[in-house]
Amino acid sequence: MHPLLSTLPKAELHIHIEGSLEPEMMVAMAQRNGIKLPYDSVEAVRAAYQFEHLQSFLDLYYAGAQVLQTEQDFYDLTWAYLQKCAAQQVRHTEIFFDPQTHTDRGIPFAVVHDGITQALREARSQLGISSGLILCFLRHLSAEAAMATLEEALPYQDSIIAVGLDSSELGHPPAKFQAVFNRARAEGFLTVAHAGEEGPPEYIWEAIRLLKVSRIDHGVRCVEDPALVEYLAEHQIPLTVCPLSNVKLCVFESMAQHNLKQLMDLGLCVTVNSDDPAYFGGYLGENFEAIAAALPLTPQHLVQLAQNSFKASFLSSAEQEAYLKEF
Numbered sequence: 001m002h003p004l005l006s007t008l009p010k011a012e013l014h015i016h017i018e019g020s021l022e023p024e025m026m027v028a029m030a031q032r033n034g035i036k037l038p039y040d041s042v043e044a045v046r047a048a049y050q051f052e053h054l055q056s057f058l059d060l061y062y063a064g065a066q067v068l069q070t071e072q073d074f075y076d077l078t079w080a081y082l083q084k085c086a087a088q089q090v091r092h093t094e095i096f097f098d099p100q101t102h103t104d105r106g107i108p109f110a111v112v113h114d115g116i117t118q119a120l121r122e123a124r125s126q127l128g129i130s131s132g133l134i135l136c137f138l139r140h141l142s143a144e145a146a147m148a149t150l151e152e153a154l155p156y157q158d159s160i161i162a163v164g165l166d167s168s169e170l171g172h173p174p175a176k177f178q179a180v181f182n183r184a185r186a187e188g189f190l191t192v193a194h195a196g197e198e199g200p201p202e203y204i205w206e207a208i209r210l211l212k213v214s215r216i217d218h219g220v221r222c223v224e225d226p227a228l229v230e231y232l233a234e235h236q237i238p239l240t241v242c243p244l245s246n247v248k249l250c251v252f253e254s255m256a257q258h259n260l261k262q263l264m265d266l267g268l269c270v271t272v273n274s275d276d277p278a279y280f281g282g283y284l285g286e287n288f289e290a291i292a293a294a295l296p297l298t299p300q301h302l303v304q305l306a307q308n309s310f311k312a313s314f315l316s317s318a319e320q321e322a323y324l325k326e327f
């Protein structure tokens with residue numbers, strides 16, 4: 001391992017908790033909940049993880065999430081991820097969850113929320129890891145369904161810092177969710193959105209102008225529009241980049257071709273994240289190792305990425321400062 005990486009404190013800002021469901025846990029939960037999976041072994045689950053694009057991943061990701069049934073399941077899922085954080089010097093994490101993936105199959109919102117937040121509370125007291133929770137709307141579903149989900153979340157507002165937008169990007173531009181995001185902001189939520197992963201730079205502009213996001217999730221296609229790059233640099237709008245995800249989903253052919261260093265050298269606020277670690281071959285530590293091995297990054301680049309992760313977080317300035325003092 002790169003010597004710097006074993007000690008660097010980090011925050012993670014782009015992790016779908018359902019994407020941390022490891023095959024071992026998927027098979028164990030299927031057994032305990034009496035659910036039939038289309039695989040006969042953990043190895044068969046792993047072998048299926050060969051993706052051509054975002055949609056081919058999402059199909060398996062939503063199928064895998066069906067094993068999550070009880071509050072205990074959501075707790076176990078989240079706790080396992082937080083233990084990984086503790087082992088990899090991840091001091092703060094802002095976690096996405098997709099309530100519609102669960103409520104649409106009859107699992108109550110409270111079951112999902114309570115399991116996740118119980119693990120987050122314990123991580124704070126037992127592991128010293130701070131956290132935030134971000135509710136993502138599934139963009140392949142309707143704007144009306146997103147609005148209904150937002151209304152369902154209002155009683156839980158104390159534990160949800162922001163709303164986001166994920167799932168199939170192409171054909172579902174941010175503009176589709178303008179009214180929902182207006183309402184979310186009026187209710188006091190911060191906003192983020194996946195944009196420019198597979199979708200064009202125009203979707204990044206829409207996320208900024210129409211959804212008024214604080215961060216762009218992915219955003220790597222911004223380089224196709226110089227005016228957009230200039231805007232992102234001037235306003236230091238963070239990009240939560242996910243290197244292993246981008247290679248697994250064929251956004252880049254190889255890690256050596258990833259544009260993360262180019263984005264940093266253009267003056268953008270880039271952070272490194274794992275996206276769906278159980279599906280893409282690694283958690284935050286493995287993402288840092290992969291970029292350090294494949295790209296001509298200096299130690300200063302690596303330190304900058306880790307510092308950016310705190311600066312781009314939804315922590316208060318005082319909390320950010322406390323973490324930044326550790327560098």
Ligand code: ADE
Nearest residue numbers: 016166167168194275276
């Ligand atoms: N849901 C989980 N991972 C995602 C990704 N990388 N892009 C869009 N939606 C997602």
Ligand code: ZN
Nearest residue numbers: 166194217275
């Ligand atoms: Zn994502």
